[in-house]
């Protein structure tokens with residue numbers, strides 16, 4: 001039997017992806033679709049896929065102003081976990097995690113899901129209390145997590161300095177079934193399946209207006225002409241406020257840049273994902289050997305999709321405290337994505353004031369993990385008018401004060 005190293009598998013998968021994306025040609029838009037989805041990121045594509053697969057709705061176009069997965073879906077640090085506090089969040093994130101488990105088989109496309117385990121370090125007494133509370137809530141929700149002590153942290157990840165100079169590691173919230181997946185492959189896998197079902201995934205097609213008649217949607221204006229539709233899904237992450245404005249309503253979201261960087265590749269040195277939220281940095285090792293590192297969000301609203309020097313300094317400083325062995329690593333690349341933040345740090349999956357228009361946004365710093373579950377729920381909402389997965393995440397919660405507070409679980413400082 002031929003044996004593959006992790007590197008060989010990654011290289012092969014990458015070649016496969018490259019071959020497929022090179023062969024990709026966007027079709028010409030038709031004049032009319034049953035459903036148009038704006039945004040070919042993971043959430044838009046997954047919504048379209050489950051509309052076709054679960055509800056038989058296949059006269060669908062996904063319109064993308066740039067390229068497939070070129071937004072946050074292709075820019076994130078790929079952490080997948082479902083250790084949230086509130087029941088509606090645990091339901092959608094755990095649904096998502098469980099769909100990720102079989103996603104490669106379902107899409108017939110290797111998304112490289114790697115359930116290697118995720119730990120969120122507790123470095124203050126306050127965090128210990130918060131994570132123990134989450135572990136108890138997760139037990140009631142059927143999500144497998146537990147609070148572990150520093151000795152177990154060290155055993156699971158020997159390169160951590162648990163005695164830390166400023167904040168010793170006091171324990172961690174451990175989710176053994178959390179992990180990572182290859183971000184581009186998630187977008188490409190969903191896109192290929194949508195295309196196989198007869199849907200049109202159209203790149204370089206920017207939506208510039210939402211056309212309405214008598215309070216309901218009739219179509220969109222785009223850089224490639226007007227296209228009609230019966231229903232419209234707005235799934236554009238950091239650009240949600242802008243596109244909602246085209247449809248004539250306002251959203252309670254703010255857009256900010258969130259940054260990440262990767263190091264040069266090194267030999268395998270950690271086989272779990274670690275988030276250190278007090279000093280603020282998170283790290284995992286990719287199959288190619290690069291250390292994948294993420295930092296915080298910018299402290300001011302902006303649309304600058306790029307990195308900045310002060311973030312490298314802050315993030316690397318935090319991580320060197322936690323993992324002293326990375327101090328001499330060279331950093332290879334840095335980038336940013338524009339994330340859409342809500343006040344309660346929970347997403348919006350909702351009908352809108354315009355009949356036929358639905359919105360999926362507000363995933364902020366944590367929506368990669370939610371792509372399959374969000375697509376499943378959003379498709380059900382668009383097809384049938386209701387989904388138990390999305391009930392708690394309507395726009396009306398902001399008017400009625402029914403927040404789904406996930407500021408601790410969001411994990412990333414904002």
Ligand code: FAD
Nearest residue numbers: 039041042043065071072073076077079207337367368369
């Ligand atoms: P996107 O992937 O951004 O897709 C939206 C698409 O809409 C874009 O391709 C855009 O070009 C398109 N669009 C916008 N306007 C228009 C228009 N007018 N017409 C047509 N198309 C339009 N989440 C996690 O769960 N784990 C992580 O570890 C994690 N790390 C992150 C690290 C960074 C640095 C960043 C930036 C994000 C991270 N996230 C993480 C968050 C996650 O990436 C996002 O929540 C998720 O990818 C959002 O997916 P999406 O499909 O909604 O948006």
Ligand code: PYC
Nearest residue numbers: 079294365366411412
């Ligand atoms: O949601 O787990 C997360 C995450 C990690 C880094 C950015 N977001």
